[in-house]
Amino acid sequence: MSFFSGFKRLTCLTLLLSLLFAGGFSFTSIPVFANMANAEEAVKSEGTPTESVKEGEKKAEYPPAPKLTAADYPQIGGFNPRILVWIVAQLHLWFAAFVLAVPIFVLIIEAIGMATKDQRYDNMAYEFIKVSMAAYSITASITAIMGGLLTFTLLVFYPDLFKYMASLFSRSMLAYAFLFFAESASLYVYYYGWHWLEGGFKKWVHLTIGLVLNFVGTVLMLLANAWVTFSMSPNGVDPATGAFLGSEWDVIHNFLWNPLNLHRVIANIAYGGSIIGAYAAYKFLSSSVKEEKAHYDWMGYTANVIAVGGLLPLPFAGYWLTAEIYAYSQQMGITLMGGAFAWLFIMQAVLIGALFLSVNYYLWCGMGRSEGSGRYTKHIWWIAALIVGCFLVWFTPHTLVLTNQELKALGGPYHKYLGPLGIMPAKNTAVNIMIIMTFLSFTLYRRANKIATVSWAASGSAIQAAIFVAAILNIIFLGVYHGYFTNTAYKVAASIPQVLSTAVVIISTLIIDSMMFKGAKEVGPLRWGKVPDRSQYALFMLAVSFTWLMGLMGYVRSGIRQHWHVNSIMRDNSIDAFTPTIGVAAQVVTSATVIFMAIVIFIFWLSNISSKKSAVH
Amino acid sequence: MKLPKLLQAVLVVVGVYIGFKLVFSVGLHQPIPSSLLTMYMFFVVVATLLVTTATEESAKEMSAPIKALVEDPSKKTIRNIVFVLVPLLAAWMTYSKLAPSFEAPVELRTIHPAPPSSLKAYGKSFDMMKLENPFSKFQKEDPEKFKVLVKEGGDVYYKNCHFCHGDKLDGQGQYAQGFNPLPLNFQDVGTIAQLQESYLFWRIATGGPGLPKEATPWLSAMPVWKDFLTEDEIWKVILFLYDYTGQAPRSWAAH
Incomplete structure (x- = not known):
């Protein structure tokens, strides 16, 4: 207990210092903030800029974006500023994503427990937050340290960029610092008040604190997203000079803000689930006690369900974001998907495919917990065949790597038959079928231990099978017809009925299953803990793949600005203003992934020794 | 006669490879580029291993011949042959990848580069x-x-x-x-x-x-x-x- 308390104190201290540091250093000592505050006050007292001043005068009120030379970028020691900021920003994002994600699903599980009055849900939610609290304490402090380090490195190596961004986002940056404090405070009250605020009205209070925690966390993320998306699709500034036009909301509410917001919220849930899953797998493998193994097996399974729940809608949120990037700028869209970064997308496709394979493998292995699984294991091979078939389509590139001989043999850079698989309609079709097949694995897993007793069980299963087949045929038809025989507007629009087909399969199967298996006979008790060790590596694979993916795609999202700090507004004139090769980018992201996973393993190990100490006491 | 699991897995992988070659190179006269075929086959092998080790019985059946090869004293001769062949195969693959040739190096050409602003x-x-x-x-x-x-x-x-x-x-x-x-x-x-x-x-x-x-x-x-x-x-x-x-x-x- 004292071990934890030490960390709590350390964390609080670190957060407080970070806050003071951020507030004191970055917001009062830079003259531009004072100017900004004065300028905004002036605007406030005179009414909105559009009411009070003409366009020309308004532009003159705010300075233009600075035009920099290489000499404006400090060079310190042997540091490569870009790589340093890149790695620090990425580590900050990973930790922040985890810290923000777990309370989201903990609150949902707690609310379900409250609504259904089923104590098991409440216990489960508490288990999640309890076992991850050690990680939280350290993670939160690391997040704060990384956040401070990120601010620090930006100030040191990119002072003019930071000044410019801070001049636009002055209020939201201040709000961010205060919200960070509110996030930490509500997090600790939420966790330590769990048993204190039990039952009746008190439970409502606790739930409300959880809601506040999530609200604050989400707002924090949305603010940070605004800074990021502003640099890609600037808004609220004069397009010619970059001078602020007076409305911070316009700057925040830029073209790509909402698509990124949705993508990150969903991705965080999937990511949080995967990290908790990895934690459970670590504990499962390091435990030799039967009860402990059963406990962590159950936890890994639940975390995996949450991760998969987040993973399933993620490709669609990603597709929307990418479509909006393309709609905003043809140049950025082509750089992203067809140009310099196209092969990073192939790496992304491979990792996403690996995620799907890992999830399915975990579910197939998990059937070993049930005595009745023999009825379904024979279906694994064809489910796998379909998933792999879709996976191969999913990562088939449009731009092929060809030898000269192959180029001659194909008669050009495109493959006549595989070429059409390289564009989005084929990818959307493949990923929808992969999702449906993954859901089928999940459905079979859930059924493995049950025998339906209702009279219409056979008809119910037949209807479900018909829905699966009809949906897959519909997805293929939509992908082929709209994807290859209509224009782009319809191509993009066709992805919506494809997603709806997938949603119909998932929702209708869950509804039919819930009715069909009401009062079902259990084949035997579920044998938690009776899964092979290799299944736990699928959980590790899930966490590592997610981490790696976020790093690679984060780089791509940022990198498509190319030589701009703020796209077409503020040019990057540092010596690093070039796009690194795919190999170099992959090495940097991989190194950052290794650093992150090493810290995560350290956190797991710390929580392990702390629980051992608690057991001794 | 039921084929051993390991042999089944090998036959599936070889069958898929031959299938790709027959369909694309012979049937359609549009061979799959070697870089892509390597990626395809890598995941076919991975998926085959996952399917064959998804249940405990299947995993044991799959690993039994490998275990026997390493541990069974009666398989000493074949073990020695395999232990010589596998490193030789790896050496040959490495050599053939690194040996100088007249073929121009493979380059990734961006066919649709991003336009200027x-x-x-x-x-x-x-x-x-x-x-x-x-x-x-x-x-x-x-x-x-x-x-x-x-x-x-x-x-x-x-x-x-x-x-x-x-x-x-x-x-x-x-x-x-x-x-x-x-x-x-x-x-x-x-x-x-x-x-x-x-x-x-x-x-x-x-x-x-x-x-x-x-x-x-x-x-x-x-x-x-x-x-x-x-x-x-x-x-x-x-x-x-x-x-x-x-x-x-x-x-x-x-x-």
């Missing part, structure tokens, strides 16, 4: 973010005029472009075989159907020499057409390309 041609600057075909509007506003414009675009095409890009716009012009890679096939769903008209304007106007750095190596014999065609002629030929192939340019009209 602005384009200088005809003595003015075009903003690629906003650039649109001035004649596209006639498709709805004045279909008769649009038909005339398409026909004029066709005349431009057949006077200048078809020698390489072909009568049917399929990249099979009279001179096409003289180029490596071949001129683009506009009928392919992966070419002009994926692009905005402004992109085509940029590529036609500036040709091979106008390709950006990311498109290296610049394997393109496309002339700089702004030196030979007027601005209107380029826009008209773009109308023709889409009209003839039945493709539609990438647009955000539905947004």
Whole structure:
């Protein structure tokens, strides 16, 4: 207990210092903030800029974006500023994503427990937050340290960029610092008040604190997203000079803000689930006690369900974001998907495919917990065949790597038959079928231990099978017809009925299953803990793949600005203003992934020794 | 007779490989590039291993021959042979990958490089973010005029472009075989159907020499057409390309 308390104190201290540091250093000592505050006050007292001043005068009120030379970028020691900021920003994002994600699903599980009055849900939610609290304490402090380090490195190596961004986002940056404090405070009250605020009205209070925690966390993320998306699709500034036009909301509410917001919220849930899953797998493998193994097996399974729940809608949120990037700028869209970064997308496709394979493998292995699984294991091979078939389509590139001989043999850079698989309609079709097949694995897993007793069980299963087949045929038809025989507007629009087909399969199967298996006979008790060790590596694979993916795609999202700090507004004139090769980018992201996973393993190990100490006491 | 699990797995992998070769190289005369086939086969092997180890019984059956090979004293001879063959195979693969050859190194060529944000041609600057075909509007506003414009675009095409890009716009012009890679096939769903008209304007106007750095190596014999065609002629030929192939340019009209 004292071990934890030490960390709590350390964390609080670190957060407080970070806050003071951020507030004191970055917001009062830079003259531009004072100017900004004065300028905004002036605007406030005179009414909105559009009411009070003409366009020309308004532009003159705010300075233009600075035009920099290489000499404006400090060079310190042997540091490569870009790589340093890149790695620090990425580590900050990973930790922040985890810290923000777990309370989201903990609150949902707690609310379900409250609504259904089923104590098991409440216990489960508490288990999640309890076992991850050690990680939280350290993670939160690391997040704060990384956040401070990120601010620090930006100030040191990119002072003019930071000044410019801070001049636009002055209020939201201040709000961010205060919200960070509110996030930490509500997090600790939420966790330590769990048993204190039990039952009746008190439970409502606790739930409300959880809601506040999530609200604050989400707002924090949305603010940070605004800074990021502003640099890609600037808004609220004069397009010619970059001078602020007076409305911070316009700057925040830029073209790509909402698509990124949705993508990150969903991705965080999937990511949080995967990290908790990895934690459970670590504990499962390091435990030799039967009860402990059963406990962590159950936890890994639940975390995996949450991760998969987040993973399933993620490709669609990603597709929307990418479509909006393309709609905003043809140049950025082509750089992203067809140009310099196209092969990073192939790496992304491979990792996403690996995620799907890992999830399915975990579910197939998990059937070993049930005595009745023999009825379904024979279906694994064809489910796998379909998933792999879709996976191969999913990562088939449009731009092929060809030898000269192959180029001659194909008669050009495109493959006549595989070429059409390289564009989005084929990818959307493949990923929808992969999702449906993954859901089928999940459905079979859930059924493995049950025998339906209702009279219409056979008809119910037949209807479900018909829905699966009809949906897959519909997805293929939509992908082929709209994807290859209509224009782009319809191509993009066709992805919506494809997603709806997938949603119909998932929702209708869950509804039919819930009715069909009401009062079902259990084949035997579920044998938690009776899964092979290799299944736990699928959980590790899930966490590592997610981490790696976020790093690679984060780089791509940022990198498509190319030589701009703020796209077409503020040019990057540092010596690093070039796009690194795919190999170099992959090495940097991989190194950052290794650093992150090493810290995560350290956190797991710390929580392990702390629980051992608690057991001794 | 039931085949051992390990043999089943090997047969599946070999069967898929032979299937790919037969279908694409022999049947369709469009071989799968070796880089892609390697990726395909890697995941076929991974998936086969996952399926065969998904249940405890299957995993034991799968690993039993390997375990026996390593542990069973009666298999000493075959073990020694395998232990010599496997490193030799790895050495041969490494050698064949690293041995010098006359084949040019494989290069990743970006076929659709990102366009610049602005384009200088005809003595003015075009903003690629906003650039649109001035004649596209006639498709709805004045279909008769649009038909005339398409026909004029066709005349431009057949006077200048078809020698390489072909009568049917399929990249099979009279001179096409003289180029490596071949001129683009506009009928392919992966070419002009994926692009905005402004992109085509940029590529036609500036040709091979106008390709950006990311498109290296610049394997393109496309002339700089702004030196030979007027601005209107380029826009008209773009109308023709889409009209003839039945493709539609990438647009955000539905947004």
